[in-house]
Amino acid sequence: MMRTRPLKVALLGCGVVGSEVARIMTTHADDLAARIGAPVELAGVAVRRPDKVREGIPAELITTDATALVKRGDIDVVVEVIGGIEPARSLITTAFEHGASVVSANKALLAQDGAGLHAIAEEQNKDLYYEAAVAGAIPLVRPLRESLAGDKVNRVLGIVNGTTNFILDKMDSTGAGYQEALDEATALGYAEADPTADVEGFDAAAKAAILAGIAFHTRVRLDDVYREGMTEVTAADFASARGMGCTIKLLAICERAADGESVTARVHPAMIPLTHPLASVRGAYNAVFVESDAAGQLMFYGPGAGGAPTASAVLGDLVAVCRNRLSGATGPGDSAYTRLPVSPMGEVVTRYHISLDVADKPGVLAQVATVFAEHGVSIDTVRQQGKDGEASLVVVTHHASDASLNGTVEALRSLDTVRGVASIMRVEGE
Amino acid sequence: MMRTRPLKVALLGCGVVGSEVARIMTTHADDLAARIGAPVELAGVAVRRPDKVREGIPAELITTDATALVKRGDIDVVVEVIGGIEPARSLITTAFEHGASVVSANKALLAQDGAGLHAIAEEQNKDLYYEAAVAGAIPLVRPLRESLAGDKVNRVLGIVNGTTNFILDKMDSTGAGYQEALDEATALGYAEADPTADVEGFDAAAKAAILAGIAFHTRVRLDDVYREGMTEVTAADFASARGMGCTIKLLAICERAADGESVTARVHPAMIPLTHPLASVRGAYNAVFVESDAAGQLMFYGPGAGGAPTASAVLGDLVAVCRNRLSGATGPGDSAYTRLPVSPMGEVVTRYHISLDVADKPGVLAQVATVFAEHGVSIDTVRQQGKDGEASLVVVTHHASDASLNGTVEALRSLDTVRGVASIMRVEGE
Structure with missing residues (x-):
């Protein structure tokens, strides 16, 4: 029973992730239609530089007026992959107000104002999905929100930044110092020219805030997350770690207090035993270890960044949101009912x-x-x-x-x- | 906006898994209600031995007449954890016909007749969820069906049987032979008195059939899965493997052919490089490695069996199905549209x-x-x-x-x- 009128998607941003989303929507159109139950079409793509050649995207879909695009009224789903706080927040808000559901890959915005966005989504009875905001292609938001919805998560321990894991892995395996390993990461494209957001733990802290909120059904803001970067980790630290049968990883750690009455969220380098599943996460890979009452210890592993992997997560959300539109339902939305306070470090x-x-x-x-x-x-x-x-x-x-x-x-x-x-x-x- | 009339759950089977499901439904009732949006109550428990003491389950809920329970007409969700083909299949069919959705942990039944059950569920516009049927607590069905719905999975490589992984890990780490390792597994309760279903790969083959069907959006029956057990693996094989930088695992492998026009599914022992993430899966743990076009390489790790882990998966499904009931929708059901043939070994x-x-x-x-x-x-x-x-x-x-x-x-x-x-x-x- 295939519906023939296509669902319309507006794409905000057409960089590394957005261009992959557009490409897969085109090349896998038949599969997406079969999985959704209706065809899905790209109705518009908002970009900053309209003159850039974008292979496979018809020129008439390109616009620089993102606001007009989300206001069109015939858009079913807005996919936001521009990142940053503004104009992303205003565009998402406007999209909800004009009848669209939203798929976002924006960790900074979700960490800073997830509550506000969820409130508007709920008010408008629309979906807000953001699997791509945490650890790229690795399914985490859906497993935590849905698969573990009947369980009680006590701890989330994650390697959620590929750049820093690449650097630490390099230090561990070659004995290199921090600067040398960073230089190699930069040369290979794993670190940006200004690596601050990664090496100082800001990126991981945003993900920790999102993960803690979902895992404990509460609200954890970016400011609640204790943060220490990994620029001070030395070759001597790795030698000490090895002496203890450990290695060093930059971890995002979200915990429920022993009495269950509060939670904590933090990002810092830490020693972990070589026998721990996270210890063998190499290179720029990410992995998140989850401990819960009934399920016990779970781990989710995969590429935490990159155009295609992030697009995979965005498209998984897009299929779910489109299905929800067709059935007139919304998916599991915000769940912050425990209102657990966040304890200081x-x-x-x-x-x-x-x-x-x-x-x-x-x-x-x-x-x-x-x-x-x-x-x-x-x-x-x-x-x-x-x-x-x-x-x-x-x-x-x-x-x-x-x-x-x-x-x-x-x-x-x-x-x-x-x-x-x-x-x-x-x-x-x- | 909490609905006050509770959703009613009928539990079929109250063994290792069922008793955990009942326990968590009672002890976590408030959390489940908050996550579902309505309270959920145990309306009946069908058992074979009604005289057994079952802590925390009111005696008046216990019945030996499972058929009457699923026919009651006021049941929202039937949770089937009795296993085996019959009477499970008839009970599930009757449940759908009397208006209930179904959560099942029954890998044998899903592998043998998933198509038939899905067809009845769709006809009745009801949900059939079965996360617990593959790899216990590890979220796999949901990630494959939903998170990767916008991606193209090419290969699934999994350690999906804890007993055999325990035995092989023991052989690897101690140099023990198969029989010695099996004896230890039996003594520790990791292997059953008759270990055939595990060591001959029947259990893994059922999971391979389910995984292949979901991953490739096609139909793979248990008979389509090539199967070799691991009873012939010797200490000498492990020595050879080590010489190649490998270890030996019993793997369930589902692949799309290079031309994309067919699939294969098989279970057999295999050497894998020590650097592969599956190589470090120890003891009775399970892990499934997924390769897809866009996401790349993902791995899902956790306990593949046991009462509480399996109950976690059942309850995650229960929450989803209850939410769907409230919104009048159904979740993503059967997706076998590709109709890809299964090639012989x-x-x-x-x-x-x-x-x-x-x-x-x-x-x-x-x-x-x-x-x-x-x-x-x-x-x-x-x-x-x-x-x-x-x-x-x-x-x-x-x-x-x-x-x-x-x-x-x-x-x-x-x-x-x-x-x-x-x-x-x-x-x-x-």
Whole structure:
């Protein structure tokens, strides 16, 4: 029972992702029609540079007036792949108000104002889908929102930025320092000329906010996410990690507190055991590890970026939204009913690996151990190494709050016998 | 906007999975109601042994008359977790005819008669969901049916049986033989007293049939799946695999032919490179690797069996089906429009690792190589090892059809200088 009037799609943006979306819509038109139950056609493409040659897209579909396009009134689905906050937010809002549903790949916007967009979508009884906003082609939003809808997710632990995983993997496998690995990532096109958004964890933090919200059925804003970049990770850190049977990954970690009454979301480099499934995620790949009450441990792995992979996620959403239009229904929308508060970083409980440069004389270890004890931080192991009158102490703690650990480190710094704190790294995934 | 009249669920079967479904429905009732938009209640539980104590399930809900339960007419969703072909098929059919949608965890039934069940569901305009039928808690059916609905899947490569993965992992890590590893699996409860369905690949074949159908939007019946068990895998095979930088897994492999005009589905042990993400899937875990045009390589990992994990998948489906009931829609149903034929095993093209016991005299290698050439099977590498007047030859081929390989092996067996064919194993995942 194929409907013959086609569903009309407006494409906002025709860069790396948008051009792939347009290409697949054309080349796979028959498959899409069969899967949707009606043909789907590109009704307009809003771009900034109309003169650029765009293979396979009829010139008459190209417009620079995105607002007029979303206001047309005959558009069924607006696909937004321009990114950034404005004009994306206004265009999506206008699209909803003029009867369209929306598929977006815009992680920044969803992380900053997911609540607002969901509210308008609900008010207008339209769909807002955004699988492509988190970890590219990897199905994550749908599994968390739908497959695990009858379960209780307790933790999400993810490698959600390909650039930084490429750099860290390179450091791990070659012993290179951060700068050298970054240079290679840049040369190979894995890192942008200005890599700040990736290496400082901003990109991962936006994804953490979205994932935490979906996983815990609550609202986590970008500002709620604690963020530490990975530019300070050294070859020495990797050597320490290996000594512990670990590697280092930049992780986005979303957790439900033990009492279930609050959540946390954070992005920082961390040691994880080599036996953890995330440890073997190589190159620019992404993977997200999910722990839930009933399902246990799940992992989702794949390419986290790129034109074609992101287009795959966009098109999966497009098929779902088109199907919903035909049946007059909407998919599972915003679900933030738990209203769980987001706790500050100080309340996060995890384990720590701390490297200290200390004076090589008797009693130092006792002094250091006393400081840990005074702050309620229990020590798991200590390794002491002498080198030319100086020594290094590597302390791995049991679980402790970030606040206690910070207090401990501050007190350690004030000890005469502690020359410096070489590194502090969290230990996750155990 | 919470509807107050509850949706009514009939549970068929209250064993390991069913009791977990009932438990979660009770303990997580508020969460389920919030996610569905209406409360959901257990309206009846059909069991074989009504006298068994079932904690948390009111005695008045228990019945031995499953048929009467699905015929009640006020049931919104029937959850079928009894397994097997009959009476499951008749009960599901009756449920559809009496107005219910169905969530099933029944891989045998779906693999054997998915088409028939889908046809009745569509006729009655009801949902048939079965995420739990393949790889337990791992979201696979939904990602393949929905997330990848705008993409073209070319290959599915999966570890979909936990028992056999436990046994093979044990053989790999300890050097144990098959029987020893099986005994341990049995002692630990990973293998059943009669392990045939697992070790002979019947369980995996049913899942392969379901996965191939969904992935390629066609119909693959259980009889279409080529099947080889893993009882013949030896410690020597693992040693050979390691020599090639590989390990051995029992794989379910569903492929679209290079020309796109047919598909194949098969289950057999195979060598895969240690660098392949499936190689590091340990113990009883399952994982499914998916290759598609746009998304590239994805992997889904998690527990493939067990009461709670399977219940998680059932409940995710239950939430979706309940939501669909409320909105008067149905989810994406059967999609077999491509009608791609299933090619026989002989047409499958892959690589092979062949161990031959040969006479240790000049000219044997030339003889053997000639046989391969005559059958159009190109050799990648040969390794020759002498031992006490005998020698072994290990040949790894380039890609060749199964039919050509079988012809080659038959001709090799008839050579005087070939004492025996010690093992033939396919090499996948490259």
